[in-house]
Amino acid sequence: MSSQPTSNAPVLHVQGLGFGFPGHSLFQDWSADFPAGLSLIQGGDGTGKTSLLRLFAGETAPQAGSVTLLGMDAVRQPAEYRAQVFWRDPRAPWPDTLTPLTWVEQLPAHHPRWSGEAWRAHVAGFGLAMHLHKPMYQLSSGSQRKVLLAAALASGAVLTLLDEPLAALDKPSISYLLQALEAEARASRWPGRAVLVAHYDALGDLPWCARIAL
Template structure:
C-alpha cells in the first residue's frame, strides 16, 4: 500500500468564534477525487480555504508526501489550482488574456496548452471577448479552463458545476477525468453529483461547536 500523497489530520477551523468543522482527517492518493458534501454552512468552502492555506486552521496539519505544507507555503501554493465561488477573472480583459495572465501569475507559461484548454471548454468562439460581456456559465467555463491549463497536481474546486449547462458539465467531467488519469488529485465541494468516480466526505454540524476556543477568541 502506497502512502497517500495528501494527508490531512485532525483539521479544525473556526470562523467568527464558531467551530465550523473539527477533526477532519483523510488521505488522498494520486488519481483520486474527493467530493465534499454537506448542508449550506457545513464548512465545505472553509475546508478548501484551510487546505489552500488561505485561512490558518485552528488545529491539525496538511501534509504532502509526508511533509507539513505549512513549512514551505510557496511550494505548496505552486501545487494548487484554485477555483473559488468567485471566478478570479478580470472583466475588462479577454478570455485569452485572463488565461495567459493567470497562468503566468502561477509562474508557468501556457504555450501550446492554451489551444487545448480553449477547445476543451468550447471557448474558441469567445476567446477574444471581454469577460464582462460573458454569461455566468461562460465565465465559469473560462475559470475551469484556467484550472485545466494550470498543470497543478491538486485541484481545489468550490462548486465547479455552478451555472454550467449539460455540454459544459460533460466538458468539465472529461477534463477532470484526464487530470485524474494523469495522476492528479482533486477535491471539490459540491451539491450536485460530479459524475466522476471518487470518494466523498460529508461535513456535518460539529457537536463541539459550543466548546470555548483554546487560544482565546479570534479577531
C-alpha cells in the first residue's frame, strides 16, 4: 500500500540508474528525486526521455540501480508500484473497437483517486465531446492525445507521466493544457501527487518543482 510522503521526502526516488541498448548507453549511475508537484524532464530527440518514463512507469526494468515510488520498488513490488502510476505511450496503437468512453469507463477501477468531475472539465477544455463515441483509431493523432491527456490529468495517480504532451495539439488545446498543468501544480486536491512531463523545451513559465536536463 502507498503512503503519503513527508514534506521533504520525494515521491519518486531514482538511485544509480543504469540503462541502455546494445551499443548505446542512455543512463549510467543516474540519480534524481522528484517531489510532489509538477516536474520537467527536458531533452531533445534521442536523449532518452521516453525510455526514462518507461522506467519510471515500471514498464521497463532498470539494468542497474533502483526506482522507488513512495518506498515501493518498481522491480521488487511491480504490481503495487504500477497501481500508483498513470502511463500510456501516446504512440502506442489503440484497439480497433475501443472508444474514449469505453476506455475511460475502465480507469476508475485502476485509479482510486479518479475524478469524473475533472474528466468532464478536461473533455470540455479540449473540445472532445463530439469524439467520445468514435473508435479511437478513427480520431486524429491530436484528438487521441487530448483523450490521453484528459484521462491522465483526471486519474489522480500518485505518479502521472506525460510524454511530449504538446505533440499534434492545436493552439487552443496547447493553451488549455498549459493552464491545466499550472492548475494541477497549484492544486491541493491530490496531496503527494507528482506529475512528470517530458518535453524538448521548458514550456514557458510553469511552476516546476524540479527540472532535469538530459
